[in-house]
Amino acid sequence: MDLDQRRERILSAFLRDGRLTSIPARAAKRQVVLEHIVTVFEPGVKFPEKEVDAALRAFYEPDWVSLRRHLIDTGLMAREDGLYWRTGGYVEI
Template structure:
């Protein structure tokens, strides 16, 4: 069930600044909101080499207390990304199915 927009917006305002994480929430529910948002950086149905995943996650972590390896581990632990043989792919999170205008 999706979170109310006001709760999601509050989490974004609190933990994201200028497109980067400022810090990582201690509460799992807030962390999940952020992780789902970050997982949307990866196109569903596509496999990504680890180096490409790291570039995306380093950009999210620039200036943050969180490092990209920890972020990657959280994404896998929450089953938003999966990995095998050095490749990663998106396995969870929200996907916008509305056609782009």
């Protein structure tokens, strides 16, 4: 199974109708899901926490705060002075 197939398999296991069903416990699977989620944030744009929370709630209402924390902890997003910005993940060209 190649990397794209593995990624699609993980995403299909944890996403239903574009929403997260649960946050994966295994770090490798969680990383794939987080890399998918972070693509909703345009690189180079700083977002206030309220906008980040709204975007993450659309993915996972039960615990969007953990999603935000995971994005920061994995280096996919950074924050300073109440602003967040994307620092990693895939970019469509």
